[in-house]
Amino acid sequence: MATPSIIGQKNKKGQVYTDPWYMLHEAPRTPSFFTGSEVIKEAIRRASVDVMIAYPITPQSEAAALIGELFAEGYVGDYFRGESEFAVMSECAGAAFGGARVFTTTAGPGTMRAMENFPMWAGSRLPIQMIVTCRGINSPLSIQPDTLEMAYLLQTGMLVWHAETAQDFYDWILKGYMVAEEPDVHLPLALCCDGFFVTHTKDMVELTPADMCLPPYDPYRSPVPCMDMECPPVRMMRDPFVMKSNYISYATHASWQQEVWAAVERSRKHTIAWLDGLIDAENVESDVVIVASGTAVSQGREAVAMLADEGIDVGLVKVKTIRPWPGEEIREATKHAKHIVIPEFNIIGWLAREVKATIPNNERVHAGPHVAGGMTMPPEIIVGEIKSLLGMKVETLATRGS
Amino acid sequence: MATSSYKVLPGPEHFLPPAAAAMGIRLPNPGEAHIHGEIVPEEKAMEVAAKQFLMAKVPTIFPGPLVLWAWNEKAAQKAKAVRHLFETIKECVTPSQRPMLIPMPDYRPKYPKINPEIEINPNHPNLTIWHNKIDTCMFVGVHCHQANLSLKIIRGGTSCYTIAMCAQAGHEDAMLSFRDATAEKILKLAEWIKKLKGTVGPSQ
Amino acid sequence: MSLERIKIAPELYDIMPPEYQDLVQRATYGKESRGWKDIGTTKELIEEHSLCAGCPESMAFRYILASLPNPEDTVMVGSTGCTSLVFPHVAVHNIHSLFGNQNAVASGLKRALALRFPGRIKDVVVLAGDGATVDIGLDMTLQSWFRQEKFTTICFDNELYANTGGQESGLMQKGFVAKMAPVGKTFEKVRLPEIARESGCHYVVNCTVSKPNLVEKVVKNAVYVAREIGPTYIQFYTPCILEIGKNSMEGLQEMRDAEKPNERFAYKEYVSDAAKELLAEIAAKEKERKAAAKKQLAGQNA
Numbered sequence: 001m002a003t004p005s006i007i008g009q010k011n012k013k014g015q016v017y018t019d020p021w022y023m024l025h026e027a028p029r030t031p032s033f034f035t036g037s038e039v040i041k042e043a044i045r046r047a048s049v050d051v052m053i054a055y056p057i058t059p060q061s062e063a064a065a066l067i068g069e070l071f072a073e074g075y076v077g078d079y080f081r082g083e084s085e086f087a088v089m090s091e092c093a094g095a096a097f098g099g100a101r102v103f104t105t106t107a108g109p110g111t112m113r114a115m116e117n118f119p120m121w122a123g124s125r126l127p128i129q130m131i132v133t134c135r136g137i138n139s140p141l142s143i144q145p146d147t148l149e150m151a152y153l154l155q156t157g158m159l160v161w162h163a164e165t166a167q168d169f170y171d172w173i174l175k176g177y178m179v180a181e182e183p184d185v186h187l188p189l190a191l192c193c194d195g196f197f198v199t200h201t202k203d204m205v206e207l208t209p210a211d212m213c214l215p216p217y218d219p220y221r222s223p224v225p226c227m228d229m230e231c232p233p234v235r236m237m238r239d240p241f242v243m244k245s246n247y248i249s250y251a252t253h254a255s256w257q258q259e260v261w262a263a264v265e266r267s268r269k270h271t272i273a274w275l276d277g278l279i280d281a282e283n284v285e286s287d288v289v290i291v292a293s294g295t296a297v298s299q300g301r302e303a304v305a306m307l308a309d310e311g312i313d314v315g316l317v318k319v320k321t322i323r324p325w326p327g328e329e330i331r332e333a334t335k336h337a338k339h340i341v342i343p344e345f346n347i348i349g350w351l352a353r354e355v356k357a358t359i360p361n362n363e364r365v366h367a368g369p370h371v372a373g374g375m376t377m378p379p380e381i382i383v384g385e386i387k388s389l390l391g392m393k394v395e396t397l398a399t400r401g402s
Numbered sequence: 403m404a405t406s407s408y409k410v411l412p413g414p415e416h417f418l419p420p421a422a423a424a425m426g427i428r429l430p431n432p433g434e435a436h437i438h439g440e441i442v443p444e445e446k447a448m449e450v451a452a453k454q455f456l457m458a459k460v461p462t463i464f465p466g467p468l469v470l471w472a473w474n475e476k477a478a479q480k481a482k483a484v485r486h487l488f489e490t491i492k493e494c495v496t497p498s499q500r501p502m503l504i505p506m507p508d509y510r511p512k513y514p515k516i517n518p519e520i521e522i523n524p525n526h527p528n529l530t531i532w533h534n535k536i537d538t539c540m541f542v543g544v545h546c547h548q549a550n551l552s553l554k555i556i557r558g559g560t561s562c563y564t565i566a567m568c569a570q571a572g573h574e575d576a577m578l579s580f581r582d583a584t585a586e587k588i589l590k591l592a593e594w595i596k597k598l599k600g601t602v603g604p605s606q
Numbered sequence: 607m608s609l610e611r612i613k614i615a616p617e618l619y620d621i622m623p624p625e626y627q628d629l630v631q632r633a634t635y636g637k638e639s640r641g642w643k644d645i646g647t648t649k650e651l652i653e654e655h656s657l658c659a660g661c662p663e664s665m666a667f668r669y670i671l672a673s674l675p676n677p678e679d680t681v682m683v684g685s686t687g688c689t690s691l692v693f694p695h696v697a698v699h700n701i702h703s704l705f706g707n708q709n710a711v712a713s714g715l716k717r718a719l720a721l722r723f724p725g726r727i728k729d730v731v732v733l734a735g736d737g738a739t740v741d742i743g744l745d746m747t748l749q750s751w752f753r754q755e756k757f758t759t760i761c762f763d764n765e766l767y768a769n770t771g772g773q774e775s776g777l778m779q780k781g782f783v784a785k786m787a788p789v790g791k792t793f794e795k796v797r798l799p800e801i802a803r804e805s806g807c808h809y810v811v812n813c814t815v816s817k818p819n820l821v822e823k824v825v826k827n828a829v830y831v832a833r834e835i836g837p838t839y840i841q842f843y844t845p846c847i848l849e850i851g852k853n854s855m856e857g858l859q860e861m862r863d864a865e866k867p868n869e870r871f872a873y874k875e876y877v878s879d880a881a882k883e884l885l886a887e888i889a890a891k892e893k894e895r896k897a898a899a900k901k902q903l904a905g906q907n908a
Contacts, residue, residue: 050722051717080753083746091710095718096714098719098722120703183570223550224546225467228719229728232468234698236700237510237701237702238703239703240509240511249511251418252555256551258421258424258554259550261424262424470622472616503618505618
């Protein structure tokens with residue numbers, strides 16, 4: 001966030017730098033019918049982004065190209081297509097080292113190819129925002145929705161948020177910069193969504209006024225020196241090796257890693273304020289609680305409604321941030337539950353693993369249902385799993401149509 | 403969020419002490435400070451910090467690059483305030499106390515080691531603390547990342563009481579931390595030291 | 607830091623370590639005619655380094671830092687290797703992020719600085735070894751040239767991976783026996799200077815660092831051309847005396863041998879027409895400046 005004096009001034013496109021809290025919580029909203037990709041564009045139009053670097057990979061290509069249109073219109077400072085995701089993430093790092101607000105998007109194999117950059121971003125305290133439109137990563141190749149790649153991002157030191165809807169996306173892109181750029185946080189943010197389900201479907205989204213934008217990024221509030229030869233110390237390397245073979249070097253390196261994770265912890269306070277909590281919990285007094293993130297939440301919500309029609313009471317926890325991990329919130333929200341059902345769009349069930357590691361009596365966790373490789377998750381299969389847990393008779397969906 | 407039972411206290415704490423943030427310690431909001439991880443009004447922290455300086459055998463200020471270099475007007479003002487604070491401490495302590503003003507001029511790893519009499523380095527700040535037998539110190543003008551490294555390493559291996567005069571959000575890894583530091587805030591601390599002069603002294 | 611910011615707060619000047627007092631008093635930031643001759647009479651921008659005694663890379667490093675035309679507005683990008691042991695001690699902001707991504711980092715950095723400081727000089731100079739430039743980072747090296755990114759790439763070519771203990775690299779000579787080339791390298795030294803020319807570099811030089819005045823000239827030219835026109839590339843032979851079995855004092859002779867006519871590092875340059883024009887303009891201005899200074903000096907003496 002910049003100094004207050006910038007608030008009220010206009011940028012070259014005539015947008016007014018607006019107090020972010022006012023802009024996102026109080027300013028009038030206009031309902032608009034957009035695809036997820038278009039929503040990304042509309043958020044970035046209002047985000048005062050300096051540099052966006054793009055690379056084509058389905059399903060984020062459209063969003064990445066739309067930001068290019070914003071650049072052509074003058075809403076984004078600089079924009080180009082990089083040569084690979086590894087290079088793009090390094091180019092993003094360069095721009096962030098130089099004091100720019102940076103944005104990029106990637107997906108699936110691109111996330112994996114770029115992976116070496118992410119712990120570097122976090123270790124260097126670069127508050128880059130990266131949209132991840134999750135898709136399959138394994139052979140055989142799949143461009144379809146699958147959230148497996150998120151599991152790999154969880155230990156990088158990045159903030160990892162999981163948007164359910166296009167509306168989440170819109171708000172969280174803007175709020176994401178506010179959290180990530182706090183000097184006590186100052187970490188990269190992976191803002192993830194389930195590819196296609198969010199990016200390529202149209203949804204009603206409430207947009208903030210197009211003539212309001214976030215104040216610009218102020219690199220001199222960074223917890224580390226900006227590399228522009230405008231701030232001290234002049235003798236400065238980002239980031240020097242501490243790898244002589246002695247206890248002091250090892251301890252320094254360890255302390256550095258601890259500091260990155262401390263920054264993730266510090267993001268809680270800001271994230272709770274901006275996202276109104278790390279989780280949303282509904283009806284968690286029930287015996288059965290669904291815990292989900294991303295579009296699995298939407299499917300869970302459908303399942304809850306279907307079960308309610310049959311008189312079965314089920315609660316729902318929407319996990320908004322995976323890093324920071326809302327361990328206490330989930331412990332609290334699941335304390336009455338006898339069964340905790342965790343539907344996921346990936347084969348390994350990383351969300352269930354995280355929950356199991358967090359709560360007491362974790363035999364209550366039912367890891368599933370799982371779908372992968374682009375399969376949809378009909379709410380009926382969640383309903384089915386819950387009914388079987390409750391000892392009720394269930395017809396298998398697989399027989400439908402036979 | 404449950405309140406943490408962890409207290410940020412002088413060490414030596416551990417082979418590798420935890421970051422206080424990981425132990426549930428949260429940073430103060432504007433107008434507040436923290437002492438040992440507990441949020442307090444800023445005035446309270448002013449009083450406690452002033453007493454710490456007056457009670458220390460070797461009360462020390464560690465100014466960092468953001469105040470050592472006159473890279474903008476605010477920095478120049480803070481440098482003046484830091485010097486004033488140091489002179490005030492010198493005036494207000496007894497002859498047995500030995501105030502020091504030691505810079506952290508940069509953050510580079512220096513090998514085989516720094517000269518602990520003339521500088522402190524974030525990669526091994528304990529060396530300067532040990533060498534000079536510093537029992538209370540205040541960081542000012544150090545970038546937050548490097549300040550946290552220093553504060554944590556000091557807490558790990560020394561018994562020094564650490565204070566952070568932070569221009570941003572403050573430091574949980576210090577035993578006492580201010581936030582949103584300005585030249586005025588630094589001068590105010592000097593006023594507190596003057597005011598409390600003679601009320602407390604070093605333990606024998 | 608930008609020139610007017612490189613000053614120590616007067617109230618804290620006395621406690622600054624002598625190396626920093628020296629830096630503000632005797633370094634050549636902002637000096638118009640700075641160059642290799644300042645070495646020995648002024649404060650150098652490298653404080654210290656942990657390279658081997660007699661390492662030609664350390665000489666090259668000092669010459670380059672003495673020659674950068676505007677160090678107060680230059681940000682350097684390095685990569686993993688022996689250079690990254692020196693960079694923490696360099697009084698110019700510099701970045702190490704990963705092994706081989708230096709030209710990608712520099713691309714983003716240069717664009718950010720151009721955006722944040724329009725109309726001002728903000729030079730970006732990459733300095734990396736041959737493994738980083740030609741092997742692991744080749745894609746990003748070339749792509750930055752294709753995109754006409756406006757920064758200078760300097761490769762310290764020691765014809766092997768020195769920091770990891772002497773493994774084969776793409777710039778190694780054919781037939782050289784090294785770690786990971788147990789029967790000798792089976793293919794020719796990669797011709798990166800030629801590739802640089804074809805990839806769009808406007809100023810390309812291949813030489814050794816045996817002559818400091820030559821290093822000064824090519825570094826200045828490369829930075830000026832990158833600032834105004836587009837990418838530039840310098841490949842300096844900085845032999846690893848340790849890995850080729852030489853003694854500390856033999857580095858200079860090794861370079862002199864390697865720069866003889868028809869040898870690998872015989873001086874070679876490519877300059878684009880646009881760069882030629884720019885360098886001629888700069889040379890003319892420099893001549894004028896020197897003449898004026900001479901005249902003024904004559905006037906003072908008269």
